[in-house]
Amino acid sequence: MTALDASARQSALDRLTANAPFLARLADLNPDDVTRFLTDGTDAALAQVVPPPVDDDIMRTLRQWRGRTALLLALGDLSGEHDVAATTRLLSAFADQACDAAIQAAFAERVPDEEARGLAVIALGKLGSHELNYSSDIDPILIFDPATLPRRSRDDPDEAAVRIARRMVEILSARTADGHVLRVDLRLRPHPEVTPIVLPESAAISYYESEALAWEQAAFIRSRASAGDRALGANFLAAIQPFIWRRSLDFRQLKEIGAMSDRIRDHFSQGQAFGPGYDLKRGRGGIREIEFFAQVHQLIYGGRDPSLRVPATVDALAALAKVGRIDGAVAERLTGHYATLRRIEHRLQMIEDQQTHSLPTQAEALDAVARLDGEADGAGLLAALLPVVTDVGACYDSLVVERAATGGLPRDEGELAGALMATGFDPPDAALRTIADWRGGKLRALRSPAALDALETVLPELMKAIGAAPDPQATLLRFDTLVGGLPSAVGFFHLLAAQPELARIATRVLSLAPTLADALGARVELIEGLIDKRAFEAPATRTELMSEWAPGLAGLDYERLLDRVRDRVGERRFAYGVQLVAGASDPMTIACGYAELAEAALQVLADATVAEFVQAHGRVPGSELVVLALGRLGGRALTHASDLDLIYLFTGDHLAESDGPRPLGATTYYNRLAQRVTVAMSVPTAAGKLYDVDTRLRPQGAQGPLVVTLDSFERYQREEAWTWEHMALLRARPVYGSDGAKAELHRIIDDLLASPRDRDAVAKDAAEMRDKIAAHKPPKGPLDIKGGPGGLVDLEFAMQVTQLATGRCHDPNIGSALACMRVDGLAPAAVCDAHALLGRMLVMLRLTAPDGEPATPAARQLVASACGEPGWPQLLAAHDAARHEIANWWASIRPPQQETQP
Numbered sequence: 070m071t072a073l074d075a076s077a078r079q080s081a082l083d084r085l086t087a088n089a090p091f092l093a094r095l096a097d098l099n100p101d102d103v104t105r106f107l108t109d110g111t112d113a114a115l116a117q118v119v120p121p122p123v124d125d126d127i128m129r130t131l132r133q134w135r136g137r138t139a140l141l142l143a144l145g146d147l148s149g150e151h152d153v154a155a156t157t158r159l160l161s162a163f164a165d166q167a168c169d170a171a172i173q174a175a176f177a178e179r180v181p182d183e184e185a186r187g188l189a190v191i192a193l194g195k196l197g198s199h200e201l202n203y204s205s206d207i208d209p210i211l212i213f214d215p216a217t218l219p220r221r222s223r224d225d226p227d228e229a230a231v232r233i234a235r236r237m238v239e240i241l242s243a244r245t246a247d248g249h250v251l252r253v254d255l256r257l258r259p260h261p262e263v264t265p266i267v268l269p270e271s272a273a274i275s276y277y278e279s280e281a282l283a284w285e286q287a288a289f290i291r292s293r294a295s296a297g298d299r300a301l302g303a304n305f306l307a308a309i310q311p312f313i314w315r316r317s318l319d320f321r322q323l324k325e326i327g328a329m330s331d332r333i334r335d336h337f338s339q340g341q342a343f344g345p346g347y348d349l350k351r352g353r354g355g356i357r358e359i360e361f362f363a364q365v366h367q368l369i370y371g372g373r374d375p376s377l378r379v380p381a382t383v384d385a386l387a388a389l390a391k392v393g394r395i396d397g398a399v400a401e402r403l404t405g406h407y408a409t410l411r412r413i414e415h416r417l418q419m420i421e422d423q424q425t426h427s428l429p430t431q432a433e434a435l436d437a438v439a440r441l442d443g444e445a446d447g448a449g450l451l452a453a454l455l456p457v458v459t460d461v462g463a464c465y466d467s468l469v470v471e472r473a474a475t476g477g478l479p480r481d482e483g484e485l486a487g488a489l490m491a492t493g494f495d496p497p498d499a500a501l502r503t504i505a506d507w508r509g510g511k512l513r514a515l516r517s518p519a520a521l522d523a524l525e526t527v528l529p530e531l532m533k534a535i536g537a538a539p540d541p542q543a544t545l546l547r548f549d550t551l552v553g554g555l556p557s558a559v560g561f562f563h564l565l566a567a568q569p570e571l572a573r574i575a576t577r578v579l580s581l582a583p584t585l586a587d588a589l590g591a592r593v594e595l596i597e598g599l600i601d602k603r604a605f606e607a608p609a610t611r612t613e614l615m616s617e618w619a620p621g622l623a624g625l626d627y628e629r630l631l632d633r634v635r636d637r638v639g640e641r642r643f644a645y646g647v648q649l650v651a652g653a654s655d656p657m658t659i660a661c662g663y664a665e666l667a668e669a670a671l672q673v674l675a676d677a678t679v680a681e682f683v684q685a686h687g688r689v690p691g692s693e694l695v696v697l698a699l700g701r702l703g704g705r706a707l708t709h710a711s712d713l714d715l716i717y718l719f720t721g722d723h724l725a726e727s728d729g730p731r732p733l734g735a736t737t738y739y740n741r742l743a744q745r746v747t748v749a750m751s752v753p754t755a756a757g758k759l760y761d762v763d764t765r766l767r768p769q770g771a772q773g774p775l776v777v778t779l780d781s782f783e784r785y786q787r788e789e790a791w792t793w794e795h796m797a798l799l800r801a802r803p804v805y806g807s808d809g810a811k812a813e814l815h816r817i818i819d820d821l822l823a824s825p826r827d828r829d830a831v832a833k834d835a836a837e838m839r840d841k842i843a844a845h846k847p848p849k850g851p852l853d854i855k856g857g858p859g860g861l862v863d864l865e866f867a868m869q870v871t872q873l874a875t876g877r878c879h880d881p882n883i884g885s886a887l888a889c890m891r892v893d894g895l896a897p898a899a900v901c902d903a904h905a906l907l908g909r910m911l912v913m914l915r916l917t918a919p920d921g922e923p924a925t926p927a928a929r930q931l932v933a934s935a936c937g938e939p940g941w942p943q944l945l946a947a948h949d950a951a952r953h954e955i956a957n958w959w960a961s962i963r964p965p966q967q968e969t970q971p
Contacts, residue, residue: 078148121170128245160202270305277289413428544576582917608658608666685731699798712760717775718782828874852918871895877895883908902954
């Protein structure tokens, strides 16, 4: 022990003796513990304080144990050997052990020959997060399982559970000559005024699934099975996870949580003013505001990010900062402030073991608290606390739940017309009629008082956002249609009120992107995904997506997995589209992101389908499914609504048989398996549609088997395939299977494409196929970017003939292949630039003009800007020039005698 240690320990004892009568009495009762602390330190002294046995004198032994523990934890805190986090963690561990001992004693008295089981303590609040106060209530919910709870033969299960629970509470809370162990507050249970103190597990689950209030959701952020039958408690908490962590968040709840905080401020107004009497817990800038600050952010983002589902306040702040949900500097400051406020709170409670949170009003008592903490007097303590509570109050005031729109739009028609004209509606007639319809409950979604209240809350910001859209009247009409399709608009309007930026994004989507508008109309909750700032970051890779999805997909049955993957893909695809509408990303970057997204979905669903199939039919030894992507997926450049061109293959011997309970021959096995993978990727479910899958590029097309072996695929490609099939292989890429199987398929494709060819024969075959395509699939309009002279199809035919004839630049991505060809002198520079322009136009027009017609006037500037042009006329001129370059290149490659044929 160093002199510094000895000095700190003696100082802690001296301050305790002089300023904390409760602890001074405990020191007198336990001199050996004090001596051990002074000589060996806190942890060594605590190691000698072991939980007492459950015996006939449980009331006294638990209280004596509590007294010794409280004394040593106070000394460790005051001496600095334990920080606030360590102190609260050890206090929580003591509470867990005390509850266990009380439960065992209660069972032993009632059913002495039975094991204590079937009754669980669900800790909420600070005990739930291992942050228990020095002298605090515990706020548990008690649940029991009627099937496993031991009871006397004549006891009703409910009555037996209540008797055991009541005795447990008495053992802990009753005040005797030795004091008490823990104050137990059971009022956080459902309907405490009418329900028994312990609830059947099934009844509790039913309540939280259907009736629970917003504050109860927030309370369960800090929850755990802390004592008793922990397996029962864990099962209960697992069952109500969807209640606690909701992916589709009702922002009305956040508003209610904010209102609850306001009510607390109002109710404890006497403790708001900083100074003597200030309430460290409930006061403005106090402990509860730090906790609410973390919990509200957890409620917003935790349903989508499991890393944020941590109960402790400090841990939550760190997790939120790590993923960028709150500013790191704010998290760091609040963490320090939390430790300071909790430390002073402990000093208040150490003095007389009272559950108090308010600074004393009398100067002498305030001085005692200050001296206990090492300050000279109360004035010094207040000076140290003032910047802390000021900063906490400012951080809490910035919470988004308190930033909902205030004030409504006028109801007087003349005043309303003026307000609407000021926001961009000129003339305002259509907007006046629409708002009148909304306020009159003409739409089903707006017929409840709650919906109308939510409407008035959001209406000022909403109309401002719609008025700022490129075409306010058309946008208002689309918004009206969107709301008309909702069963209820309450949650949607509360979301827009809480996140005004989302209203601006939604109106931009409705005015510029019909494809996204349709998606939003089908699933209005898609807008919630944009709360996540990562929705506007660079698209994730397949590996990143699978890692992100894994926690939410683990343990799901097959049908739920199909829905969940559709949810994830729909949200991400919508977010990528919004990036384009917002002008935040390059269209070709998003096209690659769309492809990575499709690959991630294929990997997850194919893995799940294989696992499901194996259960019934086993595996074919030495064999596996391999998937080859072609077209835009093969080239990593999908649009928002691209089909997936796939070829299914399998490795190994086609004569082999699977080894499961219902064996199948290899060919039958993989054809059935591939059909199921296609269904998993394409069938609409309750969560919507995923992708259309096209398998017609397989060997022998629609007439051939769905799946063949790699050997058969290679043989077909060498001996029977048409030139256009080899052209298609230039955009082929294995996307599913083991690394070894994909490498072997790569080798086969590379060998096929490297085979020497007659350029004239390749060009002749390609020209004939191009003419057939033109005859059977004429362009949809002047802006059919793919079809028509000089479109992307002509570009691909020209480059693929060159690639096959030269055996060079075989990259599935068109842009990368053209860059290679440009360097090698195989493609004109102007054609490479033409592809860059038309590729961007294709991606943008799939969102803004999905039927092939010119983009609406409102969307034209968006498309032009995304393609690097200052305006629509300039884009059209660049488009015509690009098609001219491509048409000339294709004309220089196809045989001259083919040019005049129909």
